[in-house]
Amino acid sequence: MRKHLFSILFLVAAGAIWWASISSTVRNPYADNDNPVIVTSGYVPYTLLKELAGDSVNVLMLLPPGAEPHAFEPTPGALVMLQHADAFVYVSDELEPWAADLAKSVGQKTRVLALAQSFPKTGDPHVWMDPQQAELMAYELSELLADIAPQHRSVTDKNYSKLADELDQLDKDFQTQLANCQSREVVHIGHLAFGNLAQKYNLQLTALAGTSHNGEHSAKKLAALVKQIKQNNIHTIFTEDTLSPRLAQAVAQETGAQILPLYPIEHISKDDFNNNVTYAELMRRNLESLKRGLQCQA
Numbered sequence: 001m002r003k004h005l006f007s008i009l010f011l012v013a014a015g016a017i018w019w020a021s022i023s024s025t026v027r028n029p030y031a032d033n034d035n036p037v038i039v040t041s042g043y044v045p046y047t048l049l050k051e052l053a054g055d056s057v058n059v060l061m062l063l064p065p066g067a068e069p070h071a072f073e074p075t076p077g078a079l080v081m082l083q084h085a086d087a088f089v090y091v092s093d094e095l096e097p098w099a100a101d102l103a104k105s106v107g108q109k110t111r112v113l114a115l116a117q118s119f120p121k122t123g124d125p126h127v128w129m130d131p132q133q134a135e136l137m138a139y140e141l142s143e144l145l146a147d148i149a150p151q152h153r154s155v156t157d158k159n160y161s162k163l164a165d166e167l168d169q170l171d172k173d174f175q176t177q178l179a180n181c182q183s184r185e186v187v188h189i190g191h192l193a194f195g196n197l198a199q200k201y202n203l204q205l206t207a208l209a210g211t212s213h214n215g216e217h218s219a220k221k222l223a224a225l226v227k228q229i230k231q232n233n234i235h236t237i238f239t240e241d242t243l244s245p246r247l248a249q250a251v252a253q254e255t256g257a258q259i260l261p262l263y264p265i266e267h268i269s270k271d272d273f274n275n276n277v278t279y280a281e282l283m284r285r286n287l288e289s290l291k292r293g294l295q296c297q298a
């Protein structure tokens, strides 16, 4: 029995020595190449990183396409994935409490970056809805890439400057194209994801639910919205592309308003994910919906 135990201990020790000897050269199981691995919480850091890094970094997203972003429950495998990653990026503790919890357990090897943690608090954690804030997030990501993949710095810098120009233009287009509209009332049958956008471009937003999808939306709030739509002669209501359309359809039926989509970008439909639709493209869809819905003149 004693001899048997000794054999087992010997095998364990030999295995540990063997693992230690090769682990520094072992390829990351979450990548099929030797490039660094960065894991993101949801789609905003994911798409910005892809644009900045191109193929020089493996970017992985924890939130599956179509999943709810605020109260997401990561699988046990997520922590193992994070422990193998060079960095974990999320937006903020307020937006993704689950990501903040995960970040506490990633281990020393993995850098953690909460992109918008130091941004001014506006009561709506969807900070990227202001393209200038998205640009700040992209800048932080470019600095992270410079640390993690310094050999690709010239490409990353070039991509950052192209993206920054694109976001500046996007901001200007929102300002000019939403300047002259029949209505400035945005009634959103969804969660409070567009508060920063409304504030930036001088729109009046009413959202059915709070800042997360689990935020309360009572029958009373719904009735108040229907009343507001009828009283103010509002022609358009907005909904979120990945939410069930039933509630918006019921409001539309009751009020005669048309339904147009808005894209919170933090989560993404499977089709848009597969097509690598960018932040700026989704924001341009938002601009088109708002222009149509609020009857803006270019």
Ligand SMILES: [Zn+2]
Pocket (backbone or CB within 6 Å): 069, 070, 126, 191, 192, 193, 211, 212, 213, 264, 266
């Ligand atoms: Zn949200």
